[in-house]
Amino acid sequence: MKNIIRLTTIIFLFSFTLSGCYYDKENELYPTKGNCDTIGVMTYSGSIAPIMVANCNICHSAGNPSGSVVTSNYDGLSIVAKTGQLWADVNWEGDPMPKGGDKLSVCDLAKIKKWVDAGSPNN
Numbered sequence: 001m002k003n004i005i006r007l008t009t010i011i012f013l014f015s016f017t018l019s020g021c022y023y024d025k026e027n028e029l030y031p032t033k034g035n036c037d038t039i040g041v042m043t044y045s046g047s048i049a050p051i052m053v054a055n056c057n058i059c060h061s062a063g064n065p066s067g068s069v070v071t072s073n074y075d076g077l078s079i080v081a082k083t084g085q086l087w088a089d090v091n092w093e094g095d096p097m098p099k100g101g102d103k104l105s106v107c108d109l110a111k112i113k114k115w116v117d118a119g120s121p122n123n
């Protein structure tokens with residue numbers, strides 16, 4: 001009887017161990033898999049602008065930019081990219097952005113980092 005209880009407990013605990021990764025997001029675990037491609041050159045038009053559209057431009061449009069920072073066009077974004085503010089803020093080391101929202105995905109952060117490190121080209 002004791003052995004059966006012990007065995008049941010072990011199976012019970014083991015099943016928890018196995019289910020531990022169930023809710024992980026694939027994009028965060030494997031930034032280069034699926035639709036998240038961080039291999040090769042990151043372009044402003046193809047990689048960075050869409051992230052800004054989805055997360056930033058609502059507050060940083062050219063017409064009414066919060067904090068006088070424009071993310072909706074290359075000229076505005078490249079200014080904060082070159083000062084280091086862009087990376088610091090999206091990486092939550094400076095003034096965390098998007099303000100009041102969730103941190104960008106690991107995949108988006110990797111794209112921005114790569115583009116900034118390449119000198120934030122207008123490509």
Ligand code: HEC
Nearest residue numbers: 055056059066067069080085086089090094095097098099
């Ligand atoms: C809900 C509105 C909102 C969103 C969304 C948002 N911002 Fe901001 N952002 C602000 C405000 C307001 C400021 C002015 C400074 C402050 O109040 O913190 C600011 C300031 C900034 C600054 C300058 C801060 C500094 O370091 O001096 C940068 C750079 C910036 N935002 C980038 C971004 C980026 C990139 C995104 C998207 C990932 C983003 N923001 C999304 C509202 C927003």
